[in-house]
Amino acid sequence: MGLVETTNELEVTENELLKEKLFYQRLPAGLDVYVMPKQDYLEQYAIFATRYGSIDTTFLLPGQGKAMSTPAGVAHFLEHKLFEKPEGSIFETFAALGASVNAYTSYALTSFLFSTTDNFQECLETLIELVQKPYFSEASVAKEQGIIAQEITMYEDDPDYQVFSNLMQALYHSNSVRNKIAGTIESVGQITPEILYQCHSTFYHPQNMVLFVTGDIQPQRVMEITHRRLAQASHKAQGVVRRVYPHEPQTVRQGQVEIEMGVARPICYIGFKDAELKTGDELMRQQLVASLTLQMLFGKTAGLYNRLYESGLIDDSFGAYYSAEETFAHSVLGGATHNPLKLREAIAAGLREARENGITEEEFDRQKRKSIGSFLYAFNSLEFIAGNFISAHLRGSSLFSYLDILQRLGPSDVERCLQEQFSEAQMAVSIIWPRA
Amino acid sequence: MFKSEEIAPGVRLHFLPTDKYKTVTYRVYVQTALGQAPAFTALLPMVLSRGSSRFPTMQAIAVQLAELYGARFGCDVAKIGERHCMDFYFEMVSPAYVRDGSELLYQGMATLLDLLLNPRKGANGFCSEYVEQEKANLENRIKGLIDDKRSYAQQRFLENMFQGEPFATYKYGTSDEVKTATPESLWQHYEAVIAQSPIDVFIVGEVDSAAIATSWERAIAEVRNGYSGLPPVHMQISQKEVRQVRETGDLQQGILFMGYRTPVTYSSADYHKLLVYTGVLGGFPHSKLFTNVRERASLAYYVWSRVDATKGFLVINAGINPEDYDEAVQIITEQVDELNRGAVTSLELEKTKRGLVSAFLTMQDNAMAVVDRGMMELVNETERDIPETLDGIEAITIEDLVEQGAALKLDTIYFLEGQPIT
Missing domain, CATH: 3.30.830.10 (Metalloenzyme, LuxS/M16 peptidase-like)
Known part of the structure; x- marks a missing residue:
């Protein structure tokens, strides 16, 4: 600023x-x-x-x-x-x-x-x-x-x-x-x-x-x-x-939900509920930390992403993002896959491994650099600027604080997010199977 | 407007110097004749983005892009008239916004050149694992078209309307063709298109154009050999009777497409008549289709018309309740007839012109849209600058719309509807 x-x-x-x-x-x-x-x-x-x-x-x-x-x-x-x-x-x-x-x-x-x-x-x-x-x-x-x-x-x-x-x-x-x-x-x-x-x-x-x-x-x-x-x-x-918002327990309601539709291959989304809710700049900070963590775990620079891709379990439809407001917060990841149950297992195993190994400072710096660039790119679009400005503002924060908040983050923030979120108890899976 | 220069036979660079954007954007189009080995053309960019000689894995590419402040690299294929184009996209932060910006910009360009021109090789052609994996991905993409009902219905509509023409080709080809690709045959296809196809490189942003031209010239000289032009773009086949096709699928909403042929394309003197005609009919929320099908009859959430100015056809699309099929087709046909009779108020015409002008000017703020238009103009071998376009739109009269209406011919009505689930 x-x-x-x-x-x-x-x-x-x-x-x-x-x-x-x-x-x-x-x-x-x-x-x-x-x-x-x-x-x-x-x-x-x-x-x-x-x-x-x-x-x-x-x-x-x-x-x-x-x-x-x-x-x-x-x-x-x-x-x-x-x-x-x-x-x-x-x-x-x-x-x-x-x-x-x-x-x-x-x-x-x-x-x-x-x-x-x-x-x-x-x-x-x-x-x-x-x-x-x-x-x-x-x-x-x-x-x-x-x-x-x-x-x-x-x-x-x-x-x-x-x-x-x-x-x-x-x-x-x-x-x-x-x-x-x-x-x-x-x-x-x-x-x-x-x-x-x-x-x-x-x-x-x-x-x-x-x-x-x-x-x-x-x-x-x-x-x-x-x-x-x-x-x-x-x-x-x-x-x-x-x-008035209804009381929401910290737990997930149902571990897995499945339906059938007229699709060629199964689609599998995995969600992690984040029970810690924030407001204002803290909400923006939480969003940035979680997004960086997801990029490091499931982005294209991540070993896990590349292993899953090479094994044919995911393709370029796979994505991961974090979404939070004052009343809810969760990560969503997934895409089309031939084997949703195997994907779920592979992600859970990948997360356990990531938690044991922790993150490297080098990778953190790289992702931070990428996030700075992405934010600059987005400023080409009046639509992006306007849409994101008002949503940050109505949450009690400012889009113009984004880079300041990002600059102040360190590897330990991501490490904490990795350790605290993404537990299997907070996870739910949604699957669409091709109609039999 | 782009400043163009030919750096080798059939290879052109198109510069648009501007400091308006916070990024520098590259788009590279490699043209092939539509319908000739479409799955191979679709598979190529997918394999190229798996690894190059300097960045042999997808992870190595991703790390390099992240280091360049999250440069973006993507690719796809696009049908532009009778051309099937590979479309590579590379965008990175403008030197003005980061430390060592110029050096980064140079590295970015070198990365792009490596990805395009020095693919990772295997024993025989491309790296065989990459080819096998991307063949599986491409087959999944082709089979997965059915997941997106609107895209699926649109493709089925095109296959019916352009039966027997190259334009019926799905841009990703067929599963059967994908299966025939080998690391060797795909490599041959790659060498042929890189050596002989038209290649157009668009560069938008603040760059040193002389230095870029020198680098590209040097790199491209090594792969270029025996440029051959492509067959002419336009092809009109007139069909006598209206083709009506109804198909069923696993969906609830019905999806309607109606296609009209027109001899007018972007290169015609009459182009703006077609553009304004389509706008009055269904280009905007004030247009005839939206106000009558949606607002008056409450039959649809979306209903619009659009023109493909390179191929030369007009298409109407709506999502409706299958029981409303007859009523929807009737209202749409009535609206087309009204327009063809000249039942258009001067206010309708004026609103459409204002909307088209504003949409055209707004597009100038978006580097990707500016390049899309530049490429469309290249394929159509027709250039119109901003004042020419604005004047062209302003000059259209109701008589022009009637004239355009007389040149339109309903060709195909396609409807995809759900089967009642028992």
């Missing part, structure tokens, strides 16, 4: 390694707004996100004592439905401006974004309107139920999605990460306009949101446009929304 200065009330952070500047202001409505100028880019990209995802199904409204429970899939449904306004679809408004608009819902957040090369101000105003002005009717909810049923059915036919989803069901007892983000056809059928209005007013308050803009754009202008638009809506300050 470089110098911090203030110009026109905007806070500026400069990252010397990235050669990028970040401008920040909290607007009176309570919204955090960030701008990272990218002068030589033709594209302008904005993302407006709320800390509300598929896992937030039960919550207490500010000032109320009774928790409200909603069907699985409301966050995603709400994301779809915000595109519809009394005068028609907001897709049309963006199209007329020459911009493309999109949105996605994850476990922990919902994000709305546009990409444009022209009419930036109108696009930003439309984005704010899209998110802040809900309009739901019985008829439009019924219509959306048909569309989302097709989206859910599309995922039902996707073996990679199914093997992952089954793994979440095996790793967790009651955590809502078990639910599919879009919900089920049944749960989506229970959604009404009232539920949507209630969730919107709860989670789409500017205080619960963040706006990030990048491209060839003046930071001050972004602040002015946004402030003007939000001031029109005159939001009252909102108390804190309390989210």
Whole structure:
């Protein structure tokens, strides 16, 4: 992190390694707004996100004592439905401006974004309107139920999605990460306009949101446009929304889950549940340590990966990653294989061996170097910067801290992760067998 | 625009100097004629990425790439019209961002050259274990196409629409052909394509182009021998009746493809008519297909149309409930008919132009997309700069769309649906 200065009330952070500047202001409505100028880019990209995802199904409204429970899939449904306004679809408004608009819902957040090369101000105003002005009717909810049923059915036919989803069901007892983000056809059928209005007013308050803009754009202008638009809506300050998450035991729920699908070869995913949950910079640090550990154990530089590949047990579909939010954390590894049970054994044996041998400093340094490079590469993409910036921010951390946190890690961090995580007691396996 | 130079017969370097990106990107395309030994062409990059003379194992390659700040090396094959191209990709951090950047950049290029031009050899051709293992991987990949139902349906659609043409070829070939590969026969294929095929090397980023050209020239001179051009790209076969194919598979959602032939390609003067036509029909969320099939009739989550400008066809794709097949085909056909009649508002046309212009300009921010386009232009032997493209889009009228519609001919309707599970 470089110098911090203030110009026109905007806070500026400069990252010397990235050669990028970040401008920040909290607007009176309570919204955090960030701008990272990218002068030589033709594209302008904005993302407006709320800390509300598929896992937030039960919550207490500010000032109320009774928790409200909603069907699985409301966050995603709400994301779809915000595109519809009394005068028609907001897709049309963006199209007329020459911009493309999109949105996605994850476990922990919902994000709305546009990409444009022209009419930036109108696009930003439309984005704010899209998110802040809900309009739901019985008829439009019924219509959306048909569309989302097709989206859910599309995922039902996707073996990679199914093997992952089954793994979440095996790793967790009651955590809502078990639910599919879009919900089920049944749960989506229970959604009404009232539920949507209630969730919107709860989670789409500017205080619960963040706006990030990048491209060839003046930071001050972004602040002015946004402030003007939000001031029109005159939001009252909102108390804190309390989210209720079910108690989750540390153990895995089920060691192995298997189904059959129309696939050519079995697919096998292995998950390790990490019971230690973190927030803010600690969460980012935990993520970095676990990712480095996985790279060292299961990446292409690892002996284990090469042995498994050469024996034909894995191919280039094999991958490993770590995923964590404030309410869950796990590693997932796997891919297609001709023998899932043998792969499971080989991975367990490989892990035992790695724990005995420990890691070398040389390999640690190499992987750290690789991670620095990968982060720099990612800064070519406005989409990557924006998406990762808002998710780090809504977890109470900053994408601009990434390299600092990475630089401070040492081999002992990875060694501890290796010894403490990846125990067989915390492991679950999800297998898809070709249909007999 | 790329600055191109020919460093040997059929071998060209294309430079795009810019400090916009934090990386330097290399893409190397080796062209072959589509349909001639496709599985061998697909197998080659897989075997090359297993080991070279300096980096004999996959692990040695991975260690070297990690040392270069996690340089990325990847390869695949792509069908571009009637060409089957090996596509090698190498990206590393730009010298401006790390210590000893220039030295690293040089090492990166040397690594890439070694991987491409000095493969690890065995007693007879390629290292035999690598060939055997990658044959198994390639066969698995071919058989595994069925795992991804949309890709599978798309390939079955192409096989039906382009029956009897090279374009029906699956880019990874067939299992039967893979089985015939030996370390020796694959080596012969390698020597032939490296010596004689067109090779195009794209380099995007801040580099010393003279030094790079010298290194490539020297390395390529050793392997080049008897360059021969490839057969012409275009081939149109007109089919009289619409082909309707319904197949069943192990899936729940039905996947619909509708293919239209057009004589227009990227090299035609009429190219932008086809581009805008496809956009109005199904390129965007404001387009006819999305607003009618999805938003009005609630039949699909995804529905779009796209054009293959090198081969010259338009394709529509939707995921629908099998019971809605008739209704979906009817609505889609109605939308095409409306467009062909010129039932397009000036606002629809305007939105599509804005969307196409914005998508085109946005692409300029992405090095990979810029190279993809550069390669497409090379194969089509047609160059259009940014203003030409923008003007081309802006000039299109509703009459142009009607004219383009008259030139389109429905060729194949393909539907993959699930069998009821009893």
